[in-house]
Amino acid sequence: MFLIMAALMLIFGDQFPFSNFPMYSVLPDSVICMRVTDNTGKLLPLDPAFGIGTTLLKKQMERELHEMKDAGTIEKISNPGLPASQKAGKVVLEWLLAHHPPRRPELSGQTVKLEQVSYRVKHGEVVEKVDVLAEGRVQEVKR
Amino acid sequence: MIAALIQRCPAWLRALLRPERFVFTTVECVVIRLIFAWLAWDYILTEPGRYPGTPYPRGLAHFMDLSFIHDASVVMWLIWTARVGLILGALGIAEPITIGWTLFVIIASKSYNLSQGYLGHAGQLLTLCMAAQWLGSVWALRKSVAGWRGLIFAGMKSWPNQLWWMISTIAASYTVSAITKEINSGGMWPLKGKVFILQMLKAHQERIASNGVAPGDFALQAVEVLRDHAWLGNVLLMPAFLLEFFAFLALLNRRMSLVIGLGLLSFHHMTELLMTIGFGTHRQLLWLLLVNPVFWAMTLWATKIRRKAI
Numbered sequence: 503m504f505l506i507m508a509a510l511m512l513i514f515g516d517q518f519p520f521s522n523f524p525m526y527s528v529l530p531d532s533v534i535c536m537r538v539t540d541n542t543g544k545l546l547p548l549d550p551a552f553g554i555g556t557t558l559l560k561k562q563m564e565r566e567l568h569e570m571k572d573a574g575t576i577e578k579i580s581n582p583g584l585p586a587s588q589k590a591g592k593v594v595l596e597w598l599l600a601h602h603p604p605r606r607p608e609l610s611g612q613t614v615k616l617e618q619v620s621y622r623v624k625h626g627e628v629v630e631k632v633d634v635l636a637e638g639r640v641q642e643v644k645r
Numbered sequence: 646m647i648a649a650l651i652q653r654c655p656a657w658l659r660a661l662l663r664p665e666r667f668v669f670t671t672v673e674c675v676v677i678r679l680i681f682a683w684l685a686w687d688y689i690l691t692e693p694g695r696y697p698g699t700p701y702p703r704g705l706a707h708f709m710d711l712s713f714i715h716d717a718s719v720v721m722w723l724i725w726t727a728r729v730g731l732i733l734g735a736l737g738i739a740e741p742i743t744i745g746w747t748l749f750v751i752i753a754s755k756s757y758n759l760s761q762g763y764l765g766h767a768g769q770l771l772t773l774c775m776a777a778q779w780l781g782s783v784w785a786l787r788k789s790v791a792g793w794r795g796l797i798f799a800g801m802k803s804w805p806n807q808l809w810w811m812i813s814t815i816a817a818s819y820t821v822s823a824i825t826k827e828i829n830s831g832g833m834w835p836l837k838g839k840v841f842i843l844q845m846l847k848a849h850q851e852r853i854a855s856n857g858v859a860p861g862d863f864a865l866q867a868v869e870v871l872r873d874h875a876w877l878g879n880v881l882l883m884p885a886f887l888l889e890f891f892a893f894l895a896l897l898n899r900r901m902s903l904v905i906g907l908g909l910l911s912f913h914h915m916t917e918l919l920m921t922i923g924f925g926t927h928r929q930l931l932w933l934l935l936v937n938p939v940f941w942a943m944t945l946w947a948t949k950i951r952r953k954a955i
Binding site: 503504505507508511512516517518519520521522523524525526527528529530531532533534535536537538545547548549550555556557560565568569619621622623626628 | 700701703704705707751752755756759761766769772773776777809810813814816817818819820821822824825826828829830834837839840841842843844846847850851853854855856857858872875893896
């Protein structure tokens, strides 16, 4: 069974329920993560503010990039370049604000920013870079 | 030659490397099956698919239309029938059908959710273990289908075999994970420690962005140490890689299964300390099937009784 299962996992790859467990199998020289800040640039933790985690935001971003790749707008999903990320980021922020009303009333009507934080190793040093991908207005919440 | 080498090893190492057949008692099988069903209970889908359709098909979505999983009333029906299947299957009733149905519901719902343009791996190992369990029950049918009783209770005779296949599946998943790391990184994964710090920073940043909670002191100090001594990343990656790759040794005997199980649990614990990533289901399955406290508790108890009798 060990050999059969191992072979099936390697042959089918990431086709549920099989998986070749690729998590962290590539350790790239640069990584990105996403966050949301308020109009003063202060971090807005997603779960208390909108009831979702950053992972879901990232998955939504992957989905948008997938669609852009299918449409021929970009060549690859990883590191598609800032303009493409901003284009996808705009859709992702719109999705966030449309589907996840703020949990904190004071956010109502505020402008928020979707940011991409990237880290890369350059000459043995870790370099951090923050890019604003999109800006949007939180929907008004009836009190 | 290998046998000669093993003969030269100290007694404790010989005991670790000696291949032995895993013998499962009925009590062990029953307890582990029930705990496994309890772990799977929460994993059965809890909400309809987030979006309609499967634009990026994965798994079962390649072969059938899974759009019914977007319907909330169908989802409720699926959840409860799958849970009934899970209970009946754990009790050994018509396992090929009951476990089969539960497995189908899990595979269909997760395939649906994963066919929407992104990936996730939570609970994949649990599903594979259930698949191994189900295959074991189906395999048992070839011998003992005699009347309806045969069909309903045939799976029970294969409980030890099902358990063995589940343990083999866990070992296979870790070994495959190590092989994938080597394939995807051009054979250099254990030596990529210099960029490992990026994964830690990313994990920390994602945690802060989600909950506003900073990682623990240990994780923050580890980042600082790795900033100054990047080569230490290799010291972290190499043992992790070796543990994963040699997970198949857990199939040698119960003692080795315990050692590999505890080793992999330490690896996950370290991952949680450094990167705040838990791999909860993996850890639960490692405890249940590789470390197997049920077996060791029973063995200790039996030894105590035997000593008292002497």
